[in-house]
Amino acid sequence: MSRRLNLEEIGRRAGVSRSTVSRVVNGEPNVSPQTKKRVESVVAETGFRPHAGARSLASNSTGVLGLVIPSAVATLFDDPYFGRLILGITGATNEIQMTLNLFLFGDQADDRSIIPRVVAPGLLDGVIVTATTMGNPLIEYLRGADMPFVVIGRPDESASVFSVDVDNRGGARTAALHLSGLGRKRPALIAAPSNTTAGIDRRSGFVEGVAAAGLSLDGRIREGDWTENSGRKAAEELLADRPDAVFAASDRMAVGAVRAITEAGLSCPDDVAVVSFDGLLHPDLASPRLTSIAQPVREVGERAVRLLKSVIDGTATIPESVVYPTELVVRESCGSELVEVS
Amino acid sequence: MSRRLNLEEIGRRAGVSRSTVSRVVNGEPNVSPQTKKRVESVVAETGFRPHAGARSLASNSTGVLGLVIPSAVATLFDDPYFGRLILGITGATNEIQMTLNLFLFGDQADDRSIIPRVVAPGLLDGVIVTATTMGNPLIEYLRGADMPFVVIGRPDESASVFSVDVDNRGGARTAALHLSGLGRKRPALIAAPSNTTAGIDRRSGFVEGVAAAGLSLDGRIREGDWTENSGRKAAEELLADRPDAVFAASDRMAVGAVRAITEAGLSCPDDVAVVSFDGLLHPDLASPRLTSIAQPVREVGERAVRLLKSVIDGTATIPESVVYPTELVVRESCGSELVEVS
DNA sequence: ATACTCTCTGGGAGCGCTCCTAGGAAAAGA
């Protein structure tokens, strides 16, 4: 009966052909103003929308980007990091009139069933891969399926992929120098998982900064898993060695560390100063407010989309790595004298 | 040259027809074991994946669900609520072998450009609409495009849509009764935006509970916008009227309220008890730890997907509203005597 | 022997679009 609207039908009603309607719908040139107007009014009154699948089949492009967040981190989705990242990515995606497909891997088992769908032809024009752990197989799959992709973070293999990252190493180094500059002598580190490049870089940056300041960690290193609880556990252990400063490689681990310090009857920042990485938590959420190495997550997401778009368009062909700087945001937890702003 | 693999080509290599390959790929019956095996091995060694667009065109189904988060809330994406919700939704989506398309509206301007893409044929099989404000036009569009959809939250119009919600009203009522049961006599309310059904329901539930306890709010009501800052502002104003209990309609507003209470030189919970709604914040993030009306966000997301799936399949035809109960989680901020668990 | 059923396989038709080519009409030049 009322069969679906299609180009042919719209053309019939406007007294033109399929092709002309297609040109109007896609904003192509070489259509006379009056024809265009007539077609547009028919489109408007019928509410016609071209069929995405047919378009994908005929043009071999879908207008859809994929965002892949692998299994290791799905449980960490509470982290404000991902919300902010998605906000940046969707914002940029909307801007270029595309839509976003979200692939969140729940566990390893999902991987096998999801990867094929990610690389399936006719579904995605390109993929953003985030939070890669070392040796993530997905990248090889994408390469094999010659699907355009961009990695957020520093990929483990020796480059030759497009990537967007923040200066984890430099940021962590800054944290060390800042703490040292405040007169702290016994720094400690709550590191992020060492199977992630961010974890590795933040660790090596901090270690490097500590050395540059003429100090030493003396084994005051524990590894957490990004979460509050792991930060708390790590801090409890570290406190036995009486550190006067702690750098936690994420906001959430820092919150746990502060909690451990307080519960041990010590004061933060008086007895132990704390600096975190991320700078994403609302300041009021922690007390004392956290001094952080802030990373521009939203910008990273936006940039990844734009970069991916140019890979898809063929504008970008030589793999490049974009690295965003971090910024030290001084609040209360490091014990720095704050300049009052009236 | 190397043209794309398709059913025909796989069939050629396995010595069968297009149709047979299709049946094998889709796990349909009536294929002999040896034929099936032969086709499967060709599929495996070629890495063949059917073209999603072609499939969509021919079968009129895409295997993709949409999740729509309208403009009003995009800026609130920091809220752990959405992360948790997405986790539930993607989990359930993976389980039924579908993928998720995320539509995050940045601002009102986006709406016009995104809505058409949401209802475009051949892209989505169904849509989950979340965080609806009153009078959201999207629902009408979806109905007009006869696109299956499920609303998360209580839709404003008089039902006749499928929806999944939590018992906002009952939860808020419980909060009032709990505070009253602890001997508090001067309750105050930091309400959520009254253009959302959740805001309305939590407000009316709390008001109702206060009345049921024989108490009165006496105008101690302020409306926030879900954020820490708005909760803080609201609490600052409310403190002038010396409340001894505050119910904040979200975790984040509660955090702001506690901050305001503390900065006013008062003690939480001794001077002012606080109960929040959501129960999503990691307990260590707030001090004192927040007593909350916890809502099962993840379950809501999962249920919405399953419900949507049955609408798509035609299993569910009569609109139904699923309502999940909330749970009072007692921690420190309400001043309740905690039973020690050894 | 015939008829009937059931399982398995092949191929036509068609989904709605884009791309391309051809041709008509109008504008510009000879």
Added chain:
DNA sequence: TCTTTTCCTAGGAGCGCTCCCAGAGAGTAT
């Protein structure tokens, strides 16, 4: 006036899949 160029439009072909029907072959009942 006729030709050439430019602009606009129409329709064929084809993208890769699903759906459906027809038919071959094997097995069972009459």
